[in-house]
Amino acid sequence: xxxxxxxxxxxxxxxxxxxxxxxxxxxxxxxxxxxxxxxxxxxxxxxxxxxxxxxxxxxxxxxxxxxxxxxxxxxxxxxxxxxxxxxxxxxxxxxxxxxxxxxxxxxxxxxxxxxxxxxxxxxxxxxxxxxxxxxxxxxxxxxxxxxxxxxxxxxxxxxxxxxxxxxxxxxxxxxxxxxxx
Numbered sequence: 214x215x216x217x218x219x220x221x222x223x224x225x226x227x228x229x230x231x232x233x234x235x236x237x238x239x240x241x242x243x244x245x246x247x248x249x250x251x252x253x254x255x256x257x258x259x260x261x262x263x264x265x266x267x268x269x270x271x272x273x274x275x276x277x278x279x280x281x282x283x284x285x286x287x288x289x290x291x292x293x294x295x296x297x298x299x300x301x302x303x304x305x306x307x308x309x310x311x312x313x314x315x316x317x318x319x320x321x322x323x324x325x326x327x328x329x330x331x332x333x334x335x336x337x338x339x340x341x342x343x344x345x346x347x348x349x350x351x352x353x354x355x356x357x358x359x360x361x362x363x364x365x366x367x368x369x370x371x372x373x374x375x376x377x378x379x380x381x382x383x384x385x386x387x388x389x390x391x392x393x394x
Contacts, residue, residue, distance in 0.1 A: 219263055227256035240347050246340075246358035250366045253339055257332040268327040275379045285376040293369045316388040323381045330374035337367035 230252055238245045278284065297303040312322060340363040347356035 216263065220260060223256060223260045223263065227253070227260075230256065240343065241351055241355045241358075243358045243362075246362045249343065249359075250336065250340060250362055253336045254332070254366075257335050260335075261328050261332050268324065268331065273327045273330070273378070275375075275382075279375065281379065282376045285372045288372060290369070290372055290376050293373060296365075316385060316392070319381055319385045319388065323378060323385060326374040326378040326381065330371050330378075333367045333370045333374070337363060337371065340367060 231249070234245070234248055234252060238248060275281075282290075294303075297306075312318065340359060344356050344359040344363060347359060
């Protein structure tokens with residue numbers, strides 16, 4: 214019960230903060246798009262950390278159409294990974310989520326890919342809604358930053374999690390096989 218109240222409060226605070234952002238920056242331009250994405254990232258991270266769902270949905274399983282990541286490779290996932298390194302995001306991320314070579318750390322990393330994907334998916338949908346609203350109200354050009362940043366800050370991170378998760382799962386299986394010998 215207490216957790217549900219906290220989750221509802223997080224949603225209400227997110228709505229209030231988004232309203233304040235819209236009031237003070239308007240809904241157009243880079244500053245709004247950038248601020249909205251990072252505001253939602255903080256709020257959704259708080260939400261998913263509080264929720265602590267096992268994230269056992271089949272949605273997170275690798276799909277046959279993903280062709281073991283080749284779909285994401287053709288969409289430039291390696292270029293995106295280089296972008297994360299150049300911007301320093303990868304280094305920052307490794308500090309908060311260090312990768313260790315043991316089964317427990319890999320299982321945690323595997324869960325984190327699901328959690329991060331869910332967060333970026335929620336943000337992607339919300340920002341997409343704003344994108345459509347701004348495009349209809351102010352024109353497509355005025356919504357272009359929302360569109361561009363939504364792809365860079367949400368869609369490609371979803372692709373990256375879906376690309377990495379099967380590799381992490383294989384590493385977990387290798388550790389399990391070694392332990393069973």
